[in-house]
Amino acid sequence: MGRKPDHTSIMLEEMLEYFGAIEMRTFVDGTLGAGGHALAILESHSELECLVGIDQDPLARSLSAERLEMFSSKVRIIEGNYRDMKDLTADLGLTQVDGIFLDIGVSSMQLDRAEKGFSFRRDGPLDMRMDPDNPLTAEEIVNSWPEKELQKLIRDYGEENKWRQISQGIVEKRKHMRIQRTSELADLIQEISPPFPGQRTHPATKVFQALRIVVNGELDALEKGLHQAIDLLSPGGRLGVITFHSLEDRIVKTVFREKSGRGQVVGFGTDAELNRQKLVKVLTKKPLLPSLKEQKVNRRSRSAKLRFVEKL
Numbered sequence: 001m002g003r004k005p006d007h008t009s010i011m012l013e014e015m016l017e018y019f020g021a022i023e024m025r026t027f028v029d030g031t032l033g034a035g036g037h038a039l040a041i042l043e044s045h046s047e048l049e050c051l052v053g054i055d056q057d058p059l060a061r062s063l064s065a066e067r068l069e070m071f072s073s074k075v076r077i078i079e080g081n082y083r084d085m086k087d088l089t090a091d092l093g094l095t096q097v098d099g100i101f102l103d104i105g106v107s108s109m110q111l112d113r114a115e116k117g118f119s120f121r122r123d124g125p126l127d128m129r130m131d132p133d134n135p136l137t138a139e140e141i142v143n144s145w146p147e148k149e150l151q152k153l154i155r156d157y158g159e160e161n162k163w164r165q166i167s168q169g170i171v172e173k174r175k176h177m178r179i180q181r182t183s184e185l186a187d188l189i190q191e192i193s194p195p196f197p198g199q200r201t202h203p204a205t206k207v208f209q210a211l212r213i214v215v216n217g218e219l220d221a222l223e224k225g226l227h228q229a230i231d232l233l234s235p236g237g238r239l240g241v242i243t244f245h246s247l248e249d250r251i252v253k254t255v256f257r258e259k260s261g262r263g264q265v266v267g268f269g270t271d272a273e274l275n276r277q278k279l280v281k282v283l284t285k286k287p288l289l290p291s292l293k294e295q296k297v298n299r300r301s302r303s304a305k306l307r308f309v310e311k312l
Ligand SMILES: C[S@@+](CC[C@H](N)C(=O)[O-])C[C@H]1O[C@@H](n2cnc3c(N)ncnc32)[C@H](O)[C@@H]1O
Pocket: 007, 008, 009, 010, 030, 031, 032, 033, 034, 035, 036, 037, 038, 054, 055, 056, 057, 060, 080, 081, 082, 083, 103, 104, 105, 106, 107, 130, 221
């Protein structure tokens, strides 16, 4: 028996319901993680011949390999970024797939590993890379980006109201010492922005989230990945995406709208026609949200939003 990964998959039932309506021979899980969604798909779609699981984190790949072992003849786990999904699947001889799923962001396993540097609760190096080959770390950003860039990062990606004070505090602190540990950054933010009575989230939550998004190029990967996924789907195939951040959900909503022929028309003639091209049908006019029961049991699920499209 493999180790049981400490990650609870979000909105499993809703995902199964939307994929349950179609037959799928091929499936791509672009954010394999602990393999929870992938396992549920394999268990409920006996017609499935091949499930490709992509993850950029080696630990996620090894944990999910153990968890999916009983389906190993159908599963291909590959190292890579889902933004390159078409090339990655083409290498396996797949040019179309029937189902694609993305569950954006970090897993609980990544948050729990102090050495990855994602957590303000566990001291570790200020790293935050999901892909160990990525040259950019959170330490690099915090210690060398100009104040204006830090302000922009904290305001736009963290949606943190105290972006000005926190950026200024970081720049002051780094004049005296290099900020290298997650605890050093978390303590500094807590000093600048102490929690108000009854506050349940740590004051550093939003800044850590912003750094993680930028270190891993998450918004860019999402936008590129959505275009790739829609291209890769077979007619009648479905794509589902879970996001945890309003910026991410906005990207999903906008790309889905554009690809369903309701995007803004820019340019004239052929360009305008291209923008009006109807490639998918949106199946979720509003995003699906986790049930109250799930929100109670798993606090991490509270900000989740799930959207689905079907390829025409
Ligand atoms: C929230 S977890 C997925 C959990 C999974 N659905 C489950 O049920 O166990 C997200 C995973 O996606 C991976 N990931 C995030 N962005 C990625 C990207 N652009 N390309 C490949 N993997 C990515 C992370 O390393 C992490 O393991």
